[in-house]
Amino acid sequence: MADALFLGIAVLTIGGAIAALELRSLIYGSIALMGMLGGIAGFFVMLDSPFVAMFQIAVYVGSIAVLILFTVMLVKRELIFKKIEDPRRKFAGIGLMLITMVAVGAVILDSGIHTITTGEDPVDFRDIGVDFLTYYWPALILMAFILAGSVMGALVLARREDFVENE
């Protein structure tokens, strides 16, 4: 049962990723992207971490995919993209992908993933929170600053110069 589920989710994820790249229609491409992100959430559920899975759905499917969809709908594709059909680009892309996957796979295999024991209790999300506030607090503060900086930057960029209050 678990193997069949794993295979199904893997097919959904990889198929969604390929479809997101290859489909001509941008809307269907972003729907495929949503399927891919949902598949990753499914992997997290299978790995006994529903907290991460739910955030994966809420943030990636619920927000980022909506943003992509919104952008795609508001932009006329013909205005910004020129169609460049060159088979060499495709092969170069596939080659690059294979090199990346082999490299990442080598790193993962070398990282001692064999020694991980399965069947342990799932990690409670409260423990994750405690870890964030104690051992990993510099990383948390750094991320908060980066996010605050990006929000401020977005506000500065989006400010309208010609807007008059209470005209």
Added chain:
Amino acid sequence: MSVIAPKFRLGYFLKGIIDNALWIIVLVTLIVVPLIQVLLIYINLPVVDGELLTPFLAFTLIFHPELAVPLVEAIIRSDLFHIAAFPGFGFAALMAAAVIFVERKMLAKLQLRVGPFYCGKIEGIFQLIADGIKLVSKEIIIPDKADKPIFWVAPLLFVGAAAAFVALIPVAPGGEEFDNMPWVVADLDVGLIAVFAVIGFFPIITVLSAWSSNSKYPFIGGIRALHQMVSFEIPLILSLLGVVILTGTLNLNEIVQSQTSFPWILFLPVGAIVFFIAMLAELERIPFDLPEAESEIVAGWLTEFSGMMYGLVQLGSYVKLYAFAALFVTIFLAGYNGPSIYPDFPQDIIDDGIIIPGMTGPLLTVKPFTDGTAVLDQEMINGLIWFVLKTAAVIFFILLIRGVFPRVRIDMLLHIGWYKLIGLAFVNIFIALGLLYSGILAPAGAF
């Protein structure tokens, strides 16, 4: 010769009856009986009096109804029943149907109209059935240049997302028989996060269906819906964090159980108000019904839907309304907790069944409960009554606003969402933190 059926002849009538009987016999023998046999292989039948309930015994249920009690219990405890009928979709759809009728009748009373009147003898009570028959029998029209796959699947996805939302709400406490498991389809440790995840699907479905119809009014409505839902999700989520801080859990059932003494609305009224307003915007209800503003853009993103597709979207949106009201009750109004108003079942009936002096018969020996415990115990029914009453009260306030307020402009809407509600939600979080650090309230094990 009668006027109603001028070509009536008794021979034709008898032939018709015999034909029908023949067809019924043929279909039952060829399809129904084999189907029952196949199903019986897969269904785990309960054991009655130390004897497995075989199909032969199943037919005796007609004469000995007391044998059906364990079967009913087994059905009620099955997952399928939970998902399809009681705490899940069937119950929510029933509530949604009631809401549709009450809304029409109540709005009419508010505006000194009559409202639904002619269907059914009393106050147009059958109006909903008439509307349902109309919607089912109407033709489904698909626009010529629509993106057909998305257009077809969008209403189904909408209802599905609403049903997934309903599945997370605990409706009633479970008795000792259920190991104190609540009556809920999915009792998740991360229930509240799952609610946020499910809410995130609604704008996607809305904007996809709006785009796929390839028409201008739906597209404008869809873009408005997207703006509105995405921006009001933020205060919606932030306003619930105060309760999470005070309870220290994300499980909705544990949040309900933390309110046995007092509801959280007493301590976090700001959060409750923010959540209520954000809820109205998420539900696209007046005064925030810009996505389907009928005087400006026909019916917004619903314009191109017809027939049962429109019916499905309406069903989904009212199920969503029930689910949001139930979430408000669960988080701020103590959920199914309440003083005991439903009396205990009489003990002699539990022990001996219903006894009428001087009479015997199979029906009179029926014990509604097996081995002394109830199918639906007193605690569960009491909790369910309180839950339904509170949900109905919240829905009443949601409906009341529709009769009172006009529609706001979209810039006012976004201004309310981004400037006022998010600020108030943060105020609510600081109130919760103040209560926590001043030592007035704290989750177990916080200090």
